[in-house]
Amino acid sequence: MSDAAGGSTQVASPGAALRAVPRAGWHAATVAATRRETPNATRLELDVDGWPGNAPGQHLDVRLTAPDGYTATRSYSIASSGPSTRVVLAIDKLPDGEVSPFLVDEVRAGDQLEVHGPLGAFFVWRPGSRLGAAADARPVQLIAGGSGVVPLYAIAQAHADAGDLAPFRLLYSVRTPEDVYFADELRELVAASAPLRLDLVYTRRTPEGWSKPAGRITRKALEDAVIPAGERPLVYVCGSTGFVERVADWLVELGHEARSIRTERYGGM
Amino acid sequence: MSFITRGFSGRSRERDDRLPPGQTLVHDFPVLSAGPTPDVDTADWEFTIRTESGEHRWNWDEFMALDIEDVSTDIHCVTHWSKLGTSWRGVSLDTLFADVETELEYVMAHSYGGYTTNVPLEELLDGQAWVAFEFDGEPLDPEHGGPARLLVPHLYFWKSAKWVRGLEMMDQDEPGFWEQNGYHLHGDPWKEERYW
Numbered sequence: 001m002s003d004a005a006g007g008s009t010q011v012a013s014p015g016a017a018l019r020a021v022p023r024a025g026w027h028a029a030t031v032a033a034t035r036r037e038t039p040n041a042t043r044l045e046l047d048v049d050g051w052p053g054n055a056p057g058q059h060l061d062v063r064l065t066a067p068d069g070y071t072a073t074r075s076y077s078i079a080s081s082g083p084s085t086r087v088v089l090a091i092d093k094l095p096d097g098e099v100s101p102f103l104v105d106e107v108r109a110g111d112q113l114e115v116h117g118p119l120g121a122f123f124v125w126r127p128g129s130r131l132g133a134a135a136d137a138r139p140v141q142l143i144a145g146g147s148g149v150v151p152l153y154a155i156a157q158a159h160a161d162a163g164d165l166a167p168f169r170l171l172y173s174v175r176t177p178e179d180v181y182f183a184d185e186l187r188e189l190v191a192a193s194a195p196l197r198l199d200l201v202y203t204r205r206t207p208e209g210w211s212k213p214a215g216r217i218t219r220k221a222l223e224d225a226v227i228p229a230g231e232r233p234l235v236y237v238c239g240s241t242g243f244v245e246r247v248a249d250w251l252v253e254l255g256h257e258a259r260s261i262r263t264e265r266y267g268g269m
Numbered sequence: 270m271s272f273i274t275r276g277f278s279g280r281s282r283e284r285d286d287r288l289p290p291g292q293t294l295v296h297d298f299p300v301l302s303a304g305p306t307p308d309v310d311t312a313d314w315e316f317t318i319r320t321e322s323g324e325h326r327w328n329w330d331e332f333m334a335l336d337i338e339d340v341s342t343d344i345h346c347v348t349h350w351s352k353l354g355t356s357w358r359g360v361s362l363d364t365l366f367a368d369v370e371t372e373l374e375y376v377m378a379h380s381y382g383g384y385t386t387n388v389p390l391e392e393l394l395d396g397q398a399w400v401a402f403e404f405d406g407e408p409l410d411p412e413h414g415g416p417a418r419l420l421v422p423h424l425y426f427w428k429s430a431k432w433v434r435g436l437e438m439m440d441q442d443e444p445g446f447w448e449q450n451g452y453h454l455h456g457d458p459w460k461e462e463r464y465w
Contacts, residue, residue, distance in 0.1 A: 023465075024451065024464045024465075028272070061349070063271075063291075064274040064277040064279070065271055065272065065273050065274050065277065066273070066274070066277050066278050066279040067273050067278070070279045070284070071271075071279075071291070072277075072279055072293060073291045073293075073349050074293075074349060075348050075349065098279065098280045098293070102276070102277055106276050106277075107276075111274070111275050111276075112272065112274070112275070113274060114271065114272070114274075116464075119451055119464060120450065120451055121449070121450040121451045122303055122446075122447075122450040122451075123303075241299065241300045241412065245300075245306060245412055248304065248305035248306065249305060249306065251305065252305050258304055258305050258307070258382060258383075259304065259383065261304050261305050262303060262304060263302060263303060263304055263305065264301070265299070265300050265301050265302070
């Protein structure tokens with residue numbers, strides 16, 4: 001999340017955005033559970049007092065306060081969605097971070113955190129096509145780099161929970177098999193009745209017997225794995241700035257409309 | 270509401286008076302955009318100011334012939350990072366508005382790619398805003414808004430529209446892109462006007 005001054009996307013009507021998203025506010029959150037998500041990341045389940053629910057793809061701010069009043073605030077994508085006051089985060093530990101190492105290594109069940117949200121009304125997805133209304137099911141292509149999968153997992157889970165008929169694919173670039181976030185949940189989504197097609201790209205090390213060598217995603221691999229431009233998918237891309245810039249440029253070259261590509265970049269903090 | 274977080278001490282105590290509340294100093298230059306980065310060639314680039322009476326228009330060469338200023342300023346992103354003492358080159362909005370007659374008080378900035386953001390005109394004049402085309406002595410990178418972006422450093426940085434192509438005068442304040450998608454209509458970092 002970072003320098004917010006840009007977007008090559010058409011603007012939704014203000015009324016729609018205002019209606020669709022609960023008003024953000026500060027809330028006290030109690031850590032209900034923590035678990036190791038990957039060797040470098042922790043999943044935090046929060047019970048958020050007064051949380052108004054959130055749409056899949058939204059984020060929140062976490063504020064930490066030291067005894068002398070010093071505060072540090074960071075934005076994190078939310079891995080859950082819907083009306084529940086149970087909010088799930090999955091936080092990657094940044095090497096020189098001030099906040100993420102604390103959230104990943106120090107926080108435990110029962111701790112309280114301040115959160116502000118839900119935030120963001122653009123990088124969200126809502127189910128449109130229920131059973132029996134497949135005609136307007138717009139396909140959705142999700143493309144994740146590393147921890148950028150968090151809001152995309154929320155979207156994929158919401159798609160399955162809604163029984164939405166829109167074709168869904170997730171292209172997920174990750175360093176090693178151990179670095180896959182929500183590995184069990186993604187497996188279940190692949191087998192769900194509103195199926196998700198999952199394509200994994202391993203950049204450092206593959207599972208044994210994997211058909212392709214480890215390496216960064218290429219334009220060809222992207223072209224092979226994403227829903228073709230001709231099917232007019234809505235595309236969500238989330239990851240590091242370099243990953244998102246590269247992928248979004250390729251998507252445009254491959255004929256995807258710029259206004260159908262929604263991006264979120266994890267910046268340098 | 271505010272309470273102490275168990276076990277958190279924080280790292281930095283060198284609190285700089287130039288940092289607005291809730292901001293953290295960074296030394297890199299993070300990027301956030303809602304979509305792909307538009308590819309804008311300076312040969313095709315144009316900048317327009319549209320008022321109730323007509324249009325003022327500059328192409329790249331005409332723009333480069335205007336009075337160019339060096340700007341050193343702090344910038345503050347709504348996603349909690351700030352950079353101090355950044356250096357830019359660009360054309361002041363005072364220069365661009367020198368021959369513009371308008372009674373209208375609000376501005377919608379429009380960008381290549383469709384991004385918009387709203388700013389009151391009085392917050393763009395009197396040395397408060399530029400159209401910048403250089404950062405740190407180099408042409409502005411496309412991912413940071415090149416070839417040219419609005420620079421309104423006293424507001425959160427989403428107001429500094431990347432890939433800016435023109436300003437449209439309006440008779441009332443209307444929300445732009447991020448303002449419709451959850452960000453504050455005004456965006457003063459010192460008042461933490463982040464979200465509505």
